[in-house]
Amino acid sequence: MKKVRAGQFRFEDKCWNSISDNAKDFIRKALTYDQDKRPSAELLLQHPWITELSSIPVDEALALGALDNLKGFRAD
Numbered sequence: 001m002k003k004v005r006a007g008q009f010r011f012e013d014k015c016w017n018s019i020s021d022n023a024k025d026f027i028r029k030a031l032t033y034d035q036d037k038r039p040s041a042e043l044l045l046q047h048p049w050i051t052e053l054s055s056i057p058v059d060e061a062l063a064l065g066a067l068d069n070l071k072g073f074r075a076d
Contacts (some may be wrong), residue, residue: 009031011024020049022047022048022049022052023049025047025049026044026047026049026050029044029047030044
């Protein structure tokens with residue numbers, strides 16, 4: 001989290017190997033450190049990673065679990 005807050009994150013951990021380049025690009029843009037250069041939420045929702053995945057059916061139980069995790073997340 002410290003690296004994200006400082007705008008110095010990288011996708012070097014092994015867990016990122018299976019993540020698409022499109023997803024990584026979305027994350028990079030969403031976490032742009034300089035708020036003046038960071039895309040708006042409206043623009044991010046037009047990102048290919050979002051638009052391509054929006055047509056794929058979602059497992060409702062899994063989605064609700066992820067939502068609960070996000071609700072429980074808080075940055076210190």
